[in-house]
Amino acid sequence: MATKRQKDVWMSEINDIIRGACGGFLFGIPLLYTMEVWWIGSLAKPQLMMMAIAFMFIVVYLLNQTEGFRKRRYSWLALQAAMDTVEAIAIGLACSTFVLLLLRELTLETSLKESLGKIIFESVPFALGVALANQLLGDSRNSNGKGQKPDSTTSNKKDELNATFADVGGTLIGATIIAFNIAPTDEITMLAAAASPPWELAMIATSLLISYGIVFQAGFSDQQKRREQKGIFQRPSSETIMSYLVSLLASAFMLWFFQKLTFSDPWTMWLDRTLMLGLPATIGGAAGRLAI
Amino acid sequence: MTQIEEPPKRSIAEWVTFSIASFILAIIVSLVGYTWLNEKNQPPILSVTKKETIREIDGQFYVPFEVVNSGGDTAESVQIMAELMIDGKVTETGEQQIDFLSSGESEEGAFIFTKNPRQGQLNLRVGSYKLP
Numbered sequence: 363m364a365t366k367r368q369k370d371v372w373m374s375e376i377n378d379i380i381r382g383a384c385g386g387f388l389f390g391i392p393l394l395y396t397m398e399v400w401w402i403g404s405l406a407k408p409q410l411m412m413m414a415i416a417f418m419f420i421v422v423y424l425l426n427q428t429e430g431f432r433k434r435r436y437s438w439l440a441l442q443a444a445m446d447t448v449e450a451i452a453i454g455l456a457c458s459t460f461v462l463l464l465l466r467e468l469t470l471e472t473s474l475k476e477s478l479g480k481i482i483f484e485s486v487p488f489a490l491g492v493a494l495a496n497q498l499l500g501d502s503r504n505s506n507g508k509g510q511k512p513d514s515t516t517s518n519k520k521d522e523l524n525a526t527f528a529d530v531g532g533t534l535i536g537a538t539i540i541a542f543n544i545a546p547t548d549e550i551t552m553l554a555a556a557a558s559p560p561w562e563l564a565m566i567a568t569s570l571l572i573s574y575g576i577v578f579q580a581g582f583s584d585q586q587k588r589r590e591q592k593g594i595f596q597r598p599s600s601e602t603i604m605s606y607l608v609s610l611l612a613s614a615f616m617l618w619f620f621q622k623l624t625f626s627d628p629w630t631m632w633l634d635r636t637l638m639l640g641l642p643a644t645i646g647g648a649a650g651r652l653a654i
Numbered sequence: 655m656t657q658i659e660e661p662p663k664r665s666i667a668e669w670v671t672f673s674i675a676s677f678i679l680a681i682i683v684s685l686v687g688y689t690w691l692n693e694k695n696q697p698p699i700l701s702v703t704k705k706e707t708i709r710e711i712d713g714q715f716y717v718p719f720e721v722v723n724s725g726g727d728t729a730e731s732v733q734i735m736a737e738l739m740i741d742g743k744v745t746e747t748g749e750q751q752i753d754f755l756s757s758g759e760s761e762e763g764a765f766i767f768t769k770n771p772r773q774g775q776l777n778l779r780v781g782s783y784k785l786p
Contacts, residue, residue: 471760482686
């Protein structure tokens with residue numbers, strides 16, 4: 363009993379962190395794909411970075427007092443909100459560093475000051491997303507399995523094909539909402555030019571992992587419903603892969619729509635650019651599936 | 655699974671993640687503090703060097719270069735010029751612009767000439783920059 367309780371404590375803590383990170387990704391990914399923010403970070407003076415950290419702390423603290431990324435609330439205790447704020451900022455710093463490394467915007471050659479600036483300025487929207495995690499996708503699941511009984515009549519009515527179409531539709535809507543903002547910008551071209559095959563594989567792995575995390579791990583509102591939803595691809599692993607492919611297709615289409623890709627371009631260019639846009643698209647797609 | 659009513663205090667797991675989080679934040683803050691204290695208040699110092707090998711492909715000569723900012727501030731729009739002098743007169747020129755070059759950063763690129771640079775004198779220089 364004691365060990366089970368211990369395990370639960372760790373599980374819920376890990377889920378809290380994952381939920382925070384997913385909220386951060388939803389909110390922060392468009393700015394992680396914005397070169398102006400990289401530049402502002404590159405040029406920032408240390409004084410400005412300190413101010414950014416202080417500003418981030420205050421805003422995230424205020425958000426944590428009302429929402430936060432944890433299921434349980436400590437809103438009556440200022441100290442607890444402050445501790446959550448430190449964690450939210452740390453999640454933001456860690457995740458934005460990771461994505462910047464993945465996008466090759468941070469390399470071993472980048473100077474310390476420039477790296478710090480980029481990381482800090484990118485982690486501001488990220489930390490805000492962490493603090494808004496519960497707000498972004500609702501918060502109706504209070505415990506594992508309890509109070510989230512799926513409506514059996516509706517799930518019976520829906521046949522498998524309908525559920526699958528609903529999934530694909532949700533993925534498409536979410537992917538379009540987030541990736542449409544990024545597709546016409548120059549960043550995709552720039553990032554794709556710097557990407558080498560091993561980095562692209564890492565990009566694919568990260569996209570799948572974040573997509574899985576948002577839909578099946580983070581404990582956002584409709585997670586329980588999703589696990590029980592019927593559909594052709596309704597196992598978490600196959601659904602994640604399937605929706606990634608849908609997001610990639612949507613990305614390729616959006617890049618073509620904005621003339622970032624034409625049919626005369628070599629297929630490697632299609633692959634590079636589509637994979638680059640695939641990460642934000644799949645994050646949006648995951649959110650879209652939760653929202654439907 | 656039964657729902658366990660958590661007492662309103664932090665579990666060990668939460669203390670562990672909080673310590674890791676504080677550690678990450680402390681590192682970042684101290685690194686910013688470190689760069690603040692070690693800030694060199696001097697303008698950019700730019701230098702451009704030819705890299706060792708010149709490649710010849712299809713009658714074109716690729717001359718790689720590296721530009722380094724060893725000063726304090728970041729330089730924007732760094733312009734690099736190349737002039738190929740053969741028999742005392744400028745036969746070919748090249749120009750390249752680097753968007754940003756922060757302190758300690760280096761960027762690489764190449765100039766392409768149709769005449770062999772080894773037959774004459776090749777001058778590389780930084781033409782200009784602007785402050786952001």
